[in-house]
Amino acid sequence: MKRLQRSLAALTSLASSSAVVALAQDTGDRATSFQAVSGSAHEDVPGGTLLVAAYAAVLLLFGLYVVYLTAMQQSTAKELTRLEALLTKSEKPETKKD
Amino acid sequence: MAKSKPGPERPPALLLALGVLTAVLMPVHLYLISNAPIELQMGVVQKIFYFHVPSAYAMYVGFTLAMIGSVGYLWKREARFDALAVAGAEVGLLFCVIVLVTGPLWARNAWGTFWTWDPRLTTTLLAAMIFASFVALRSLGAAGEAEKRFASALAIVGFFLLPVIHYSVQAWRGQHPTVITGAGGGLHPDMLPPFLFGFLVFTLLSIVLVWTRARAEMMRHRLAVLSESAASEGLTEDAT
Numbered sequence: 001m002k003r004l005q006r007s008l009a010a011l012t013s014l015a016s017s018s019a020v021v022a023l024a025q026d027t028g029d030r031a032t033s034f035q036a037v038s039g040s041a042h043e044d045v046p047g048g049t050l051l052v053a054a055y056a057a058v059l060l061l062f063g064l065y066v067v068y069l070t071a072m073q074q075s076t077a078k079e080l081t082r083l084e085a086l087l088t089k090s091e092k093p094e095t096k097k098d
Numbered sequence: 099m100a101k102s103k104p105g106p107e108r109p110p111a112l113l114l115a116l117g118v119l120t121a122v123l124m125p126v127h128l129y130l131i132s133n134a135p136i137e138l139q140m141g142v143v144q145k146i147f148y149f150h151v152p153s154a155y156a157m158y159v160g161f162t163l164a165m166i167g168s169v170g171y172l173w174k175r176e177a178r179f180d181a182l183a184v185a186g187a188e189v190g191l192l193f194c195v196i197v198l199v200t201g202p203l204w205a206r207n208a209w210g211t212f213w214t215w216d217p218r219l220t221t222t223l224l225a226a227m228i229f230a231s232f233v234a235l236r237s238l239g240a241a242g243e244a245e246k247r248f249a250s251a252l253a254i255v256g257f258f259l260l261p262v263i264h265y266s267v268q269a270w271r272g273q274h275p276t277v278i279t280g281a282g283g284g285l286h287p288d289m290l291p292p293f294l295f296g297f298l299v300f301t302l303l304s305i306v307l308v309w310t311r312a313r314a315e316m317m318r319h320r321l322a323v324l325s326e327s328a329a330s331e332g333l334t335e336d337a338t
Contacts, residue, residue, distance in 0.1 A: 047143030047207050054146045054200040055128070058153070061199070062303075065192050069310055076317045083324040090331055 113309050120302040127299045130292035143207040146200050147277075148292045152300035153196040154222075158260055159304045160190020161229060165257035168250035177319040178312075180246055184236055185311035187253055189304055191229045198226060209273060217266035218274040221259055228256035 127148075137144035167183030170176065201219065202212040213219065232252045235245055267276050277285060285293060 045207055047141045050143050050203045050207050051145050054203040055131075055149065057199045057203075058149055058196050061192060061196055065307070069307075069314060073310075073314050073317065076314065076321055080317060080321050080324065083321065083328055086333055087324065087328060087331070090333055 107313075109310070109313065113306065113313075116302055116309075117306045120299065120306055123295075123299045123302065127292065127295050130295050134292045135286060135288045140208050143204055146204040148296045149300070150197060150200045150204060151293070152296035153193045153200065155297060156300040156304040157190050157193035157197055157225075158264075159301070160186045160188075160193055160308065161225065161253070161257055161260060162186070163308055164190055164229070164232070164253040168253040172247065172250050177316065180250075181312040181315035181319065182308075183250060183253055184315045185308045187229050187232045187236075187249075187256075188311055189307045191226065191233055192307070193300075193304065194222065194226045194229065197222060214273060216272035216274050217270040218263060218272055221263045221266050225256055225259045225263060228252060228259065232256065 131145050131148045134145060134148065136142050163186030164183050165186075167179045167181070167186055170179030171183055173179075201222075205214070206212050229252075232249050235249045235252070266272065267274050
């Protein structure tokens with residue numbers, strides 16, 4: 001039991017000391033205080049980039065939809081022509097009989 | 099056998115003319131946007147407004163046509179109404195997606211976040227989900243009578259969200275700007291030309307897209323009729 005307590009205490013002290021070391025290393029990269037300014041000092045995301053991205057997205061979506069529409073129309077037209085030819089061919093012998 | 103016009107039809111001259119006109123006017127709109135004044139508080143990102151708002155308007159047009167087509171289909175059971183409903187829903191959804199993409203890009207700069215559960219944003223997302231369900235329902239294989247009727251009901255329900263989207267800002271107060279519909283300061287006179295021109299371009303674009311999509315849907319309807327005829331004449335194996 002004493003051995004278990006000792007090993008637990010050793011583990012706890014090891015964990016706490018490594019956490020302290022990690023904290024000390026991290027504070028260099030992390031903000032440690034907040035300071036207020038009146039209004040935004042600068043844009044963190046440039047508005048021009050967002051504007052261009054938005055218009056590019058619009059053009060991309062239109063382009064994709066037009067490609068989808070064209071592909072759908074072409075495949076439907078092809079299938080229609082094939083079916084119509086097939087049905088016309090099957091009708092011809094009947095008309096000859098009449 | 100059900101008679102139908104032979105071969106795929108050529109697009110009408112008016113549709114072609116409108117398509118060419120739209121293709122010419124789009125770069126002009128872009129030129130007007132680039133020459134529009136920069137907004138005092140939001141900066142250059144505010145120019146998204148010139149195609150974000152017309153897209154929202156085109157979305158309303160598409161969803162309204164979907165509702166008209168759906169009511170017409172439920173009433174008359176005619177293929178042309180069904181084609182109008184499908185075309186309106188699909189084109190409306192396209193513009194809705196544009197609104198939901200361009201809006202967050204603007205919001206990232208103006209509000210500091212891409213998305214917030216603002217009433218107008220939330221109701222627009224809800225409308226997008228309803229019409230996406232419509233499009234998904236009609237895209238999964240050959241739509242039968244039950245699917246068509248259910249989709250029509252969805253479009254009618256979705257249509258009633260449009261006034262909710264429009265008046266949500268006034269009714270529930272949100273972060274969304276109300277420059278046009280609210281009692282704000284309105285637009286600077288120099289901002290009006292690109293804005294109004296945007297409405298013209300996106301109206302033409304929505305007409306061209308809805309018309310083209312409706313024609314494609316009518317062709318698909320003809321194809322379904324012909325496939326049925328082929329099947330009834332025992333040509334199914336050859337037809338498929």
